[in-house]
């Protein structure tokens with residue numbers, strides 16, 4: 414892993430931050446999820462930083478910096494050169510440098526959230542970049558999305574189905590969508606959220622605490 | 630045999646536009662010039678590439694790379710790095726060059742290049758170090774390249790970076806990209822055939838490109854680091 418130095422000891426003789434990727438199609442609610450995760454994680458005493466891979470403007474980075482939820486200096490923006498896939502998978506070096514830099518500037522940081530630019534169902538994160546990654550889809554994108562078995566949906570450590578509040582308005586049978594998602598993922602985690610009202614966020618944080626931060 | 634096969638294969642690997650050192654996120658002014666209406670077709674792109682090669686790369690980056698390639702130790706390399714910092718007036722160019730250089734160095738630290746590991750320690754301790762031509766020299770030494778080979782990869786990755794940025798910005802198509810690269814190949818070959826003097830001082834004069842890069846942070850729409 415990227416966080417081990419060559420002789421097998423932990424780099425700089427301290428525990429490096431866990432790196433968590435958040436990917437998913439345009440507008441599925443990645444930034445909204447980050448905005449919900451920040452206060453929830455801070456409340457549990459997790460030392461945090463954020464990286465965004467905005468595609469065309471620095472809008473998401475600015476939105477998080479101005480949110481008042483986190484010290485703006487802890488939010489880094491990495492330009493993706495119009496290649497949202499490349500910057501998280503084939504060539505994640507700029508994101509790795511940005512994460513290393515955040516660790517240097519904030520030595521106690523435990524968790525770095527990395528929001529990918531909006532992409533398509535085939536996007537996945539390099540294991541050299543993240544320790545854990547989640548893929549965010551939403552009910553309004555259609556309940557057939559899990560059935561389409563995109564690598565993002567199938568391979569993510571966690572699939573989040575967001576905007577569950579919209580299910581009745583877009584004619585989606587939420588229970589069936591959830592079941593199908595679990596089915597294509599061999600029952601690996603699928604969680605439901607409503608980022609507008611903040612529902613389901615605690616379950617996501619529980620999972621991160623358990624699987625990523627190893628706090629019981 | 631006309632050429633050393635293993636050296637040629639190493640050049641193909643390190644000179645590949647997909648080499649994972651973040652190159653795809655840098656347009657070195659192409660995005661800005663296009664946004665300002667100064668770059669809209671292949672002819673204009675070829676002029677920008679020629680400018681970049683003759684007035685910046687050959688007279689500045691290449692000279693610095695040569696100095697760093699010959700530097701005796703990390704301390705001497707850092708001196709050339711500081712010269713790069715001091716000789717690059719545009720803050721955005723400096724920042725871009727450091728980000729690109731640090732990304733390249735980071736890859737070679739993980740590949741266990743000994744000089745890269747040693748030099749990275751210096752770079753981590755000084756925010757002004759880590760410029761691209763310096764990192765290219767350090768990495769070239771770890772890769773076992775000759776100075777010639779290191780220069781060639783440096784010049785060529787600049788060309789492919791510029792051309793592929795232009796493709797992604799929709800300025801040229803994929804066939805035109807090949808035509809631009811072929812033209813640039815000829816020019817780069819000519820430049821490389823001339824050996825700069827040992828006492829050559831780094832200098833660049835690309836005002837339009839520097840201004841386009843410097844205006845980057847003011848632009849609302851921006852997909853590239855530079």
Ligand SMILES: Nc1nc2c(ncn2[C@@H]2O[C@H](COP(=O)(O)OP(=O)(O)OP(=O)(O)O)[C@@H](O)[C@H]2O)c(=O)[nH]1
Pocket residue numbers: 437438439440441442443444445446473530531532575576577578579606607608609610
């Ligand atoms: N009703 C509803 N709207 C939501 C929910 N989550 C996000 N939204 C809205 O969906 C829109 C897109 O949300 P973002 O968080 O910007 O989505 P994103 O995935 O970050 O988008 P990109 O970064 O552009 O790919 C915004 O208008 C949000 O307010 C939700 O749970 N319910």
Ligand SMILES: [Mg+2]
Pocket residue numbers: 443444445473528
């Ligand atoms: Mg977003």
